[in-house]
Amino acid sequence: EADIYQTPRYLVIGTGKKITLECSQTMGHDKMYWYQQDPGMELHLIHYSYGVNSTEKGDLSSESTVSRIRTEHFPLTLESARPSHTSQYLCASSESGGGFYGYTFGSGTRLTVV
Amino acid sequence: EDQVTQSPEALRLQEGESSSLNCSYTVSGLRGLFWYRQDPGKGPEFLFTLYSAGEEKEKERLKATLTKKESFLHITAPKPEDSATYLCAVQAIGTASKLTFGTGTRLQVTL
Numbered sequence: 001e002a003d004i005y006q007t008p009r010y011l012v013i014g015t016g017k018k019i020t021l022e023c024s025q026t027m028g029h030d031k032m033y034w035y036q037q038d039p040g041m042e043l044h045l046i047h048y049s050y051g052v053n054s055t056e057k058g059d060l061s062s063e064s065t066v067s068r069i070r071t072e073h074f075p076l077t078l079e080s081a082r083p084s085h086t087s088q089y090l091c092a093s094s095e096s097g098g099g100f101y102g103y104t105f106g107s108g109t110r111l112t113v114v
Numbered sequence: 115e116d117q118v119t120q121s122p123e124a125l126r127l128q129e130g131e132s133s134s135l136n137c138s139y140t141v142s143g144l145r146g147l148f149w150y151r152q153d154p155g156k157g158p159e160f161l162f163t164l165y166s167a168g169e170e171k172e173k174e175r176l177k178a179t180l181t182k183k184e185s186f187l188h189i190t191a192p193k194p195e196d197s198a199t200y201l202c203a204v205q206a207i208g209t210a211s212k213l214t215f216g217t218g219t220r221l222q223v224t225l
Contacts, residue, residue, distance in 0.1 A: 006157075031211050033212075040217065041217060042118075042215045042216055042217045042218070043158075043201070043203075043215040045212060045213075048212065050210070058212075059212075090157050090158075092157070094211050102146075102148045102150075102160045102163055102213075103158075103160070103213065104160065105150075105157030105158045105159070106157050107155075107156050107157050108155070108156065108157050110155070
């Protein structure tokens, strides 16, 4: 049973549209992440958050923005979608504290911009 | 810059044919190395964390080992349900909780 939920699973949208990809987790994790993954390629970190009102850009430049108003919710927004944004977007979360036990990932959103 | 290289890119095994996947890494200081399994159209699923050279972890038909330069994921007597992409990732000291991933090994196990 998934503890981190992403919606929608699949999205096909026209160029220039504004879109928001939703990510919610029920584990109370402080840390959340957005990764972008193209077929056969590694995951690239595009945004992360270490808590409410904390957001940082990742290693891969992205035109998307994120917000973290509630611990459990970490949505990603594209103001004007372009075909180059076509990819799979994966949300993940992890515990805080002394230990780090890896990420829990959502099932992903596969975005196609036409 | 932290780097993770996985080999082979793809591996096809017959059921029961054991083999190993390799993950070579370059990191300034290793805090942890992670193995994930990813099925098509899904997010990665956590398998193991290894923290220091010489450490081993096992789960069913999978065994992960770690040296100072690489990690191996050994698959013993695989079954078709083990078919998936296996991802390796490292966490460097001083990078908080950020992970650097490899491109993965696509494993196919046939009858």
